[in-house]
Amino acid sequence: QVQLVESGGGLVQAGGSLRLSCAASGRTLDIYITGWFRQAPGQEREFVAGVSWSGGSTNYADSVKGRFTISRDNAKNTVYLQMNNLKPEDTAVYYCAADSGPLGYLSDFRRYRYWGQGTQVTVSS
Numbered sequence: 001q002v003q004l005v006e007s008g009g010g011l012v013q014a015g016g017s018l019r020l021s022c023a024a025s026g027r028t029l030d031i032y033i034t035g036w037f038r039q040a041p042g043q044e045r046e047f048v049a050g051v052s053w054s055g056g057s058t059n060y061a062d063s064v065k066g067r068f069t070i071s072r073d074n075a076k077n078t079v080y081l082q083m084n085n086l087k088p089e090d091t092a093v094y095y096c097a098a099d100s101g102p103l104g105y106l107s108d109f110r111r112y113r114y115w116g117q118g119t120q121v122t123v124s125s
Helices: none
Strands: 002-007 010-013 018-026 033-039 046-052 058-060 068-073 078-083 092-099 119-124
Touching: 002 092, 018 033, 018 092, 018 119, 033 078, 046 068, 046 078, 058 068
Parallel strands: 010 119
Antiparallel strands: 002 018, 018 078, 033 046, 033 092, 046 058, 068 078, 092 119
């Protein structure tokens, strides 16, 4: 089993920045891909960004390219999501997810077995 704990959410004005963290514990050697997803009220969970645990391959949703950066610190078993130039439409609960699946699963939330509890990000206009 893998446990994931997110932190770093909060309230920020449009144009501001936040950094989310996702700390993994347990059988972290099972992790190959890690992703950030978000879900706004009444909407489906959507992919934000993903990274391979060892190789550093990354992928981003078009809506966040150039504003968000995903990174990982293997020594700390932690994945980060740096969010800059935040917009009101970025408001959502952000979830960290991990799985042993291949890179082809990176942006598909249905492929991930392990999920954090979520952290709220609210961007005011």
